[in-house]
Amino acid sequence: MKILILAENLEVNRTSSGITCNNQISIYDSFNDVTVLTSTAFQDFRQKDSIRYKFLDLNQINKSFLEDITKLSAIPAFINGLNFKARSIVNKWAQEIKNILKSNDYDLVVSMGSGLSFMPAYAMLKVDKYLYGKYMMFVHDPYPSHQYPPPYEKKSSLLYRKQAQLFGKALSKADIISFPSLRLMEWMNEFYPNVNNKSIIQPHLGLTQNELKNILPEQKKGELPKFYSGLNIVHTGTLLGPRNPLYLIKALKLLFKKEPKAKDVFHLHIIGKMTKEWYKEKLTADNVHTHAHRYTYLESLEIQKKADVLLLLEAVSDVSPFMPGKLADYLMAEKPILALTPKASETTRILGNDYPLLVENGNIEKIYEKLLLLYKSYKNDTLKNLIPSSDSYEYVLPKNWYKSLKMLSK
Known part of the structure; x- marks a missing residue:
């Protein structure tokens, strides 16, 4: 064809x-x-x-x-x-x-x-x-x-x-x-x-490192953000205005209040450029680290691989028809994904309604419960049980694209 x-x-x-x-x-x-x-x-x-x-x-x-x-x-x-x-x-x-x-x-x-x-x-x-x-x-x-x-x-x-x-x-x-x-x-x-x-x-595609090397320009690797011992929750990509991280930060403060030892474990990293609503000073809190710098795509993928938990932030809303491009990358990293997303969202559809780390942005108490689940899973060494299902992973693989393209060729 x-x-x-x-x-x-x-x-x-x-x-x-x-x-x-x-x-x-x-x-x-x-x-x-x-x-x-x-x-x-x-x-x-x-x-x-x-x-x-x-x-x-x-x-x-x-x-x-x-x-x-x-x-x-x-x-x-x-x-x-x-x-x-x-x-x-x-x-x-x-x-x-x-x-x-x-x-x-x-x-x-x-x-x-x-x-x-x-x-x-x-x-x-x-x-x-x-x-x-x-x-x-x-x-x-x-x-x-x-x-x-x-x-x-x-x-x-x-x-x-x-x-x-x-x-x-x-x-x-x-x-x-x-x-x-x-x-x-x-x-x-x-x-x-x-x-x-x-x-x-x-859907947005999840590609392997070898596949990506064929399309990524050669660039010198810059210095990557510093991670800490414990549980590093990482958001990569531009933080747009409607993607409000403050409810998550408030839930993290609530966790530290109720579980003081969690403060020795949790580190939240907001990595990438931010729109003016989220300038660095506004996100200042204990164990919250901002890295307001545009990293290359390959650097972002390396950062995701080093994270313990990946954070997907969507706007406070009843619906989100978008499939975030980073969701495909997150699934390829094979890490737990803390997804703050509406119930009626493409993210929810792909991860599955029963995925344990789905929570609506804006609900501090429910977000706290997900952080508590992560904390207990970390202590019990069962974080791997929170990795999305193989069905979600396979959904973003190229093989589904091949099927659709073969249909077009008929």
């Missing part, structure tokens, strides 16, 4: 979307004939010898003089959701996609966006169906911002509604829609009916 992948962002050490896209491309490569069109400069990611890469230089886009006229510059976005610059970017993507497809017969085209951007998917609206076999759109997050679940959602506006109309057209264009999460598929179907009818689930 010949596959053309349209990837906006392939920077592994800067964004989670770069990690996701590279991981996926490594699996598509098993079909032996893969071309990747990307707007990421080649020096910013590692190329695989078996894949053809084409660079789309967006730095050459000329600025329209209308963009300098304040009252006119915003008008296009309120017409169809794209401003002048975005329109130019979409047109450039579309032209290059057409050039590639006209000279090659591709069985499958896959578009991969980044963050709140879906430029390749919008470009595909300008590409005639006869130029390719099937087209699959990967939807990594809800879109637009007013369709996020609380507490992330923004207030509805004319601009967001126009963006939703454009996004709906992009979804309609796709023959197949790929989601990393079953709950995300269900969530988006509330806004775009019939999405479920042509969707597949391709």
